[in-house]
Amino acid sequence: MSIQHALITSLLEKPSTGYQLARRFDRSIGHFWQATHQQIYRELRRMATSGWVEIEEKGEEGGRKRKVYHVLPAGRDELVRWVEEPGSSGESNEALMVKIRAEAVLGPIGVRRELQRLIRWHEERLATYRDIEARDFSTDSPSRAQRLQHRVLLKGISSEEEWLAWARETLPMV
Structure with missing residues (x-):
């Protein structure tokens, strides 16, 4: 399973900063699939480059800027494509759990x-x-x-x- 699909699912649940996302990930999806904060930030950059997420800079003028990540239509389409794709074996419980969470957010999409x-x-x-x-x-x-x-x-x-x-x-x- 790609961490990117788990991250898209989490961001669809709630747009977040990288830090907020990592903390939520640790408390939810992280119970059945592990990712370090470093991995999460690296994948967020890749997803932004791929056009799956956009980064909104928030903060006071002259103050610290926060980057809030939002899922773009291409990211949503990628998640739907992945959910509809059969897993490689019957042993991928982690992927199934993310697919069910994605269906909870998007509605019936093939789970x-x-x-x-x-x-x-x-x-x-x-x-x-x-x-x-x-x-x-x-x-x-x-x-x-x-x-x-x-x-x-x-x-x-x-x-x-x-x-x-x-x-x-x-x-x-x-």
Whole structure:
């Protein structure tokens, strides 16, 4: 996932200075996707150069100027393009969380299709894990190594079941 899409989403929620954006990012999107303040400032400059954001200088005459970043139509279009693009694998939860936040800001923009695709991917993965469990862990007297291996597999099964429960609850909202 590109940090730029997370930043555009945050700026659509509220135009901000780089400092304000970094602080908000730390308290929200930063819970599931990390970026340093240095990365954020670097990407804001790139996004301005690309025509995705504009910089509004605010401040008193002779005083310190603050740069407030606003998303331009090209930035909004780029975010919509990215949201509509299928992820590269079923394991990109970070990207999915940003896509859902983008949909919250912009309205229906295609997250439903992506969530449906990921549900199918996770269902297939869960079925594979259950097949492995039936095939490899049905003995009455498993060795210590087999018991430990089974515990690892059970963690994978549990994670997939939890993800699918969350996704199925979320699907009607997108």
